[in-house]
Amino acid sequence: MNHISMCVNGTAYDDEVEPRLLLVHYLRERLGLTGTSIGCDTGHCGACTLDLDGVSVKSCSVLAVQADGCAVTTVEGLARDGAWHPLQRSFHEQHALQCGYCTPGMLMAARDLLRHHPDPEPDEVRHALKGNLCRCTGYQNIVRAVLAAAAGQKAAEERAARTGQACT
Numbered sequence: 001m002n003h004i005s006m007c008v009n010g011t012a013y014d015d016e017v018e019p020r021l022l023l024v025h026y027l028r029e030r031l032g033l034t035g036t037s038i039g040c041d042t043g044h045c046g047a048c049t050l051d052l053d054g055v056s057v058k059s060c061s062v063l064a065v066q067a068d069g070c071a072v073t074t075v076e077g078l079a080r081d082g083a084w085h086p087l088q089r090s091f092h093e094q095h096a097l098q099c100g101y102c103t104p105g106m107l108m109a110a111r112d113l114l115r116h117h118p119d120p121e122p123d124e125v126r127h128a129l130k131g132n133l134c135r136c137t138g139y140q141n142i143v144r145a146v147l148a149a150a151a152g153q154k155a156a157e158e159r160a161a162r163t164g165q166a167c168t
């Protein structure tokens with residue numbers, strides 16, 4: 001067994017894990033954070049995407065011991081004080097989910113895109129989400145939702161700049 005410690009969605013955890021345990025299984029089975037989906041377990045579908053120390057990763061391709069000492073953000077960490085993250089709100093408003101199985105991974109991949117590229121073109125959104133599969137094939141609305149969230153963020157920043165207030 002190996003000792004690991006990590007900060008998940010702002011909470012510190014210490015555990016003993018087998019070296020072969022995957023990060024996605026650690027989060028789901030040990031911590032009860034079942035928001036991160038498992039679609040393929042082979043790094044192809046993107047359902048298990050999350051943020052590991054600021055890098056978007058597929059958590060079925062990462063061992064829990066590799067996340068030792070890291071900060072992890074899962075889909076459960078997106079909402080703040082009961083308020084949805086702008087991307088969650090946008091997915092809801094743009095009908096960007098059907099069964100919802102791919103949605104956590106889509107949200108986390110989209111969040112990573114907008115953090116690095118806050119004003120993407122449609123093709124850039126498609127490119128950024130190419131590692132995330134939706135079996136319900138709702139891709140058009142997913143792209144629309146990401147673009148709407150980006151536009152909302154841009155509008156908020158412009159408003160803040162006009163009024164001299166910090167953007168929250």
Ligand code: FES
Binds near residue numbers: 038041049
């Ligand atoms: S479950 Fe990780 S990429 Fe499919």
Ligand code: FES
Binds near residue numbers: 099103134135
């Ligand atoms: S909404 Fe069903 S897999 Fe994407």
